[in-house]
Amino acid sequence: MPTLKELARRPNPLTGGHSACAGCGFPQAVRLVLMSIDEPVVVAGATGCMEVTTTTYPNTAWTVPFIHNAFENAAATISGVEAAYQALRRKGKIDREIRFVAFGGDGGTYDIGLQSLSGAVERGHRFLYVCYDNQAYMNTGIQRSSATPFGASTTTSPAGDVVPGKQQRRKDLTAIMAAHGIPYVAQSTIAHWQDLTRKVKRATEVDGPSFINVLAPCRLGWGTDPSQTIRLAELAAETCAWPLFEVDHGQWKVTYVPKNKLAIEEYLKPQERFRHVFEDETGQLLAAIQKDVDEQWQALLARAGLGKDGKA
């Protein structure tokens, strides 16, 4: 495992000068993921903030080969790239190891891209798919996705007088990917660099498809201070709103159990998208969110064979 200093000295796959917002989460996700891989990589990206802010012609922020095809097909595209690699290797035209990584936001992964992702991992292409999950369609103006958590206000699930934000739970995509029975699936955040780099290393070691869901806060969509992005990702794990875990060849393992699980309001309070939760004097909405988080955390612990206290 590289140390943080070693990581920082590696060639940067994504140069500065891209046009992502100050405090945006995805560049951290991209850098941590790609700098954890020792072999040369070829990257595919779905339509979204990442692609828009890093490839505005005639500029590109990518120092590694990068392809953008469309919104819903990053997984299909990288599976074609990987198939080309297998074919050209067999014909002796390429003789080196190359790793393949696809990045998509939650819209392009949980929703419109789920079919192509599911198909690609079922076919067994050797590639890592990374979802940088900021929990809404941020690039088009903060619309709800199936990754948007219960209670969050977005432009298509606005908190109003009658409907207090999104009324459904977020889709548990990581579990869905685990259900494909692929070699490696994990969930991490941009704040947990050691956890994430270790998971990427493991994901690219396994012979087959792998998937990592990385929480990457969006300071614009979440309505938070740019300086707080990393802190929010930490709080997501400390409150168990976004647990860190992995499923390695079918074995569920929680990779971080907070010593003192914080109340959900610690995580929600700095976020504009949950402001209405604290304006509700009955406290019912906050209680409902806490209940939902607790239920999902307990279900995860049970899946990993841990007790309710997070211990074996």
Add this chain to the structure above:
Amino acid sequence: MGGVNGHVVTQRRRMTMTGAEATAEAMRQIHPDVVAAYPITPQTDIVMRFARYVSDGVVQTEFVPVESEHSALSAVVGASAAGARAMTATSGPGFALMHEILYVASGYRLPIVMPVANRALSGPINIHGDHSDTMGSRDAGWIQIFSENAQEAYDNLIQAVRIAEDPSVRLPVQVTQDGFIITHGMEIVEVLTDAEVQQFVGTYEPERYLLDVERPMTVGALALQNSYFEVKRQLAEAMVNARRVIADVGEAFGRLSGRYYGLTEPYRMNDAELAVVVLGSTAGTAKVVVDELRNRGVKAGLVKIRVFRPFPAQNLRDLLRGTRAVGVLDRSDSVSGGLGGPVFAETKAALYGLPDPPVMTGYVYGLGGRDTTPEMIESVYEDLAELARRARDNYAEVVADAALAGHYLGVREPGQNGSPHRHGAAKLGER
């Protein structure tokens, strides 16, 4: 099965095969690096035969059995950008599902080759052959080559590789064949040797490709107002270049096989007064009608459009100049409110400004695989004779009327029972 004696053809053979078999055989001989495909009737026969070649080790192609046509073309875009010779095949609704990515493939100038088994589009659902699928993508920046029969489906596919990869073109190519009529109809096909095909298509050596990790490049950057327009302008230029390249490749293929190909194929057009313009399998039926009419002294002729994109406008001007009446047959409808199908509209546009132009009228026929009989085609020539006769007395009015006519050939009109009537050239708005 394609091929002979363990799938290796070392001698030219004349074989009985369907259009789908001939296409799979051409694919085997081309030996692409990657084929990604999804099954859809009537294309399925092509990819399942190719999958068998992969499973039997006859080809070393990477076969990607994707979960949808959208992903089929997406994967092929990835494979082609990665530096591989990549193909897919599709049909009807599957083709429609690819629509978004058709533009990505041409916009990225990827030399993808795609056989298309033409099929009608829903709704109502129909699995049989018409050109609604391909014609729906006529402005997507793909070269479109239509095949009259299984031999042409085979020949065109081999030529398509060279056309697509020509440095002055670098465009994706569709090679179409009418669903069921060609894909499932048995014909005699002359198959070239494997060595001849491989020599003809050569090896693919892209200038830049994704797997060249020493020279990283970004494919598919965001192009805004300052650059998108230029990309599309260059695409249009490539399509113009394709005209010459298609003609050259058709000539080279002729020298190899004895079967020469151009953008159009005139049939008994030298002194023709009445001409039909048609593409696909119906050209074969129409040739029989032309022969019969010629035996009866009628100066009938035919122009088959082989290449719809780039549109052979100059060829049509040259070939149709001097005719008195032209009927254009469309196996798809533009649903334009009476303007007829796309071939009619574009043929008319091509002839605009021609001095003393023929009277032109259009027919939509054969939708959803409806049989198109020699009698129906003959009725078109009868119409044309009548139009030419009337135009002698009242040219301006007849030309103007005919230009806006949207006829439906062989359709049952309300109130009719039984089979389509012989002179089924009903005109819209005349019910």
